[in-house]
Each structure stands twice: as C-alpha cells, then as structure tokens.
Amino acid sequence: MGPLAVNEIISENTNLFLAFIIGIAFGFVLESCGFSSSRKLAGVFYGYDMVVLKVFFTGAITAMLGLLLFSLFGWIDLSMVYVNPLYLPSAITGGIIMGAGFILGGYCPGTSFCGASIGKIDAMIFIIGLFLGVIIFALGYDLWDGHYMAGFKGEPKISTALHLSDGVFALLVVIIALAMFWVAELAEKKFAREEY
C-alpha cells in the first residue's frame, strides 16, 4: 500500500497538498514544544533545558517503531522509503559545520522557520544566513566538489552495519533513549535556571 505517492496511489498534486498539511502539523508540534525559542533549544548543550533531546528521541523512536509495525502489517514497503545516502567525509564535516552553526545561531533550519513564524527577529536573521550559506555553497561548488562526492557508501542502515535485525536494533535504540531521558531529567534538576 504505502508509500502512497511512490506507489502512485495518490497523484503528484495530492502528494504536494499533503506535504503542506504534514508541514502544518510539523510546525504546530515544533512550536508547541518550544522549538521556536533559541534559548530553549540551546539548553540541550548546557543541561538547563533538555527539551530538544526528549522531543527528538521520542519522535525518532515513535516513527521508527511505527515504520517497523506498518511494514509488519504490510501497510508500507520499506524498500521504497528513502534512506539517506552516506558519503562519509562530507557527512562528518557537514555535521561539524552545522554543529558550530547550531551553537552560534541557536536554531536549526526547521526551528528557525518556526521561530520566525511567531515573530522572533533573531530567527529571521538566521534564515537570511541560511540562504547565504546555501548560495556560498553553490557558488564555490567546484572548490568542494571532490570532498562532497568522496567516500560514497551507498544507503547503509545501522542495523545492517551492526549485523542486527531491524527489530533488535530498534529495541536497543529504545533502551538507549530511555537511559538518555533519565540523564536528561537529572541534568535539568542539576543545572536548573530561571524560566525566561
């Protein structure tokens, strides 16, 4: 049955319409959790507010288990679901540059649009930066082309790399996440700070 668009059960335009609806839900949930506030987001790096870790991992686990169940019930063909390709060197350097952007700017791309939507001027400036960053990447493409395309490893799954079944690996992720939630609750008590 699923994915609906890939199996041509819904038309291209319906798919785009649903993208808009899914986007509304995405933005609504992010804002409701406080992801429109850079100081709340940055809390994850100092321990005073671990909302990013809690929402992020609960979200990842829910979707991961949901996909495995959907696959088990025959509702979705997981081989048709996009798995990010791995180009090892650029996955690491790109992540390092993004991490620096996160601690300087306090937002990531999705949350900056969320912050801007409720009037955060710092988020709007961050978005201008995002555009400049992408333009710089496009203009200088020939300079980092080699690095960008190096070390292609296909579309590997972590479970396959560890020689585990998807289900066993998923259980492992859930256990690790529960341990992290416990640490996060402790951290918030230890580094408690006035609300802003």
Add this chain to the structure above:
Amino acid sequence: MEEKEVKKTVSTKYLNPYLGGVLLGLVLLAANFVAGRGLGASGAVKSVVVSATTALAPSSEEKSGFIKEFRESHQGNPLKTWLVFQMAGVIVGGFLSGAIAGRLKLKIEHSPKITSRKRLIFALLGGILFGFGSQLGRGCTSGAALSGMAVLSLGGFVTMMAIFGTGYALAYFFRKNWI
C-alpha cells in the same frame, strides 16, 4: 513561594516534551507513509536558491555543478517540490500554535548577558554555517538526523553525532550567549 508558582505556570505553557515527541513521530511516520520520505527543512532553502539563481542568471545552470546536479534529480519547477510545500506548512503551523498559545510577538530573544546586536550577528553567522553545512552534509537536523534515525540510516546517524558532538564541544566557549 510565590516565585515558584509563577515559574510553574510559565513552564507548563509548552506541551509535555514526551507527548510532543510522540506527535512529532506520528507526523514523521505520516510523511514516510504518504511520500516515502521523511521531513526536511534545508532542502526547501536549496530549492528557493536554485529557483532564484535560474531566474536571475540563466547561464548559472551550466556554470555551477551544484545547480546542474539539482536539475538532474528534480524535473520541472524547482519550487514545486515536496519540501517547499512542507516548509510553507511549517510556517502556517508554527504561527497557528503561537497564536493559540499567545506567543506571537516581534522580539529578539537573547541572554541578558549579551546585546541584541551581538545576538543578531551570531544568528546570521550561525545561519550561514548551518546553510553551508546542510548542503555539504546532505540534510540538516530534520532531513538527516531526525528522518535518518527513523529509517535507521547510518548516514543520518553519522551526521547527527557530528552536529551534536560539535555543539557540545563548542558549548563552553559560547556559554555567555545562552546562559
């Protein structure tokens, strides 16, 4: 005592993070079920940039390998892509949530230890780095880290570890901006 009560009301204005996480997961599941792909954000910025450069400088298409690569994998209007529609929705959804919760307000959010001007300069620099890094890393916190984790992608996991690892490694040096 009184202060404690005020604190409590303030901190309950946001959704419980675990409930929020489950809802976020369901949205991500819906995206995969409908479109066979996860959520994203930086890809929409890329689409707009490609669209604008093609409109302003048509010859740039041949010059930049980056735009050529995008053109080869996306047919038709670069603005008519899944992520552009999804990000338009994010703006609407964020606004609706903010309106319902009474959080709509034009303001520059920053630590009392720094000025608004400093906050904006850092926001711009952070945005530039994140925009650049998201292209090099083929996706940001949404597209690579979150959506990647949901499909057990090793690539998404590597990028996620690099993002958060760097954030923690640099946190000490920028603490005045946040604490």
